[in-house]
Amino acid sequence: MTIHHHPPEELLVAFAAGLLDLGQHVAVATHLVGCPHCRDAGRTMEHVGGAVLTDLPPTAMSSGALASVEAQLGRLVPPTALPPRRAAGLADIPGLPPFVREYAAGPWRWIAPKVHLRPIELPVASPTRVFLLRSRPGTKMIEHTHTGFEMSCVLSGSFVHAGGHFGPGDFDFGDGTDDHEIMIDSAEDCVCLIAMQGDLKLNGMIGRLLQPLIRM
């Protein structure tokens, strides 16, 4: 898999710093599955994090903190492997990080001609929603802008828009300013993982008609 589109660097830094909400985290992690280059960048940032941590000015610990921790050391049970979690219905989707495959997911549901959506249920509340979007070959997506941001990571198939061609592993970051007109150009279905904040604003007559129905 050759990846041409990567998350902006700020996102990779925030990922390594642990500052993304879970929905955003899932989108970036999905890109990292197929992108050794960005995994290396994230790993480098963790080392920057280590350097930052060790250079922070110390704050005195409460008196007796070390003694209190030492008293607990003997009692610590080494961590045992957790029992495998209930496998959810995402095991058959290629390209998802292992931890996401264990999440629960709703059923595929029709949202527009040739387009189905499958919500992913995050185990903790997140301001960012995550779902899979499956589009048939040749689908021309309704032109839309969004009120928040949208991150798309291609799992299979491909699409093209003014920003370029996006295949498996590619990451598309929309901050709400672009007008997307997306064409699915692969011979097979295009499945993307999408993390989204805010609402879609569909442009055009059909979009306005569908808007109340879709609630993406």
Place this chain on the structure above:
Amino acid sequence: MVKETPNGVTSDAARWAALIEAVATRGDREAFATLFEHFAPRIKTFMRRSGVSEQSADELAQEALLAVWSKARLFDPGSVGATAWIFTIARNLRIDVLRREKRAGREYTVEIDPEFHVDEGPQPDASLAASQLESRVRNALAHLSGDQLRVIELSFFDEQAHAEIAQTLQIPLGTVKSRMRLAMNRLRGLLGDLS
């Protein structure tokens, strides 16, 4: 931040790694105490800057060091530097504590560690040995100015901390973000040059 020579860097990093390994292999309490004395007060600062109260920050720093003890055997010095490994423990604990606040009362917990395992293999990509990566990062940071280091630090804290730093550096908050970007570009350039 302290600027160190490349030699000092290597021996320092190797020293932390050796201490963690002593904990892992022999349950060495003296080694643990040395790690505690250095890292607990800094993890406490890390938590304080993340908006955690004095008391919670103290408890979290203790919790982090307990995790260092119990996870020491999982530490692989070939693939991750010692300070980076301890950073990820503190980072994941911070994620957990922010979630604890949000779920208020709900009982379940979610393991954070698997959320950072994105590839199939048991080992992270070790295309570059941890010791090389660690000294490369150190060398790059040593080339930055004091102000640039402060804003690189900021990348590891949320926007609340940015406002405080903006105040101490006496620059407008809007400028902080652009400085963060500039410093990060410079760092990336340095990391590239040193590769």
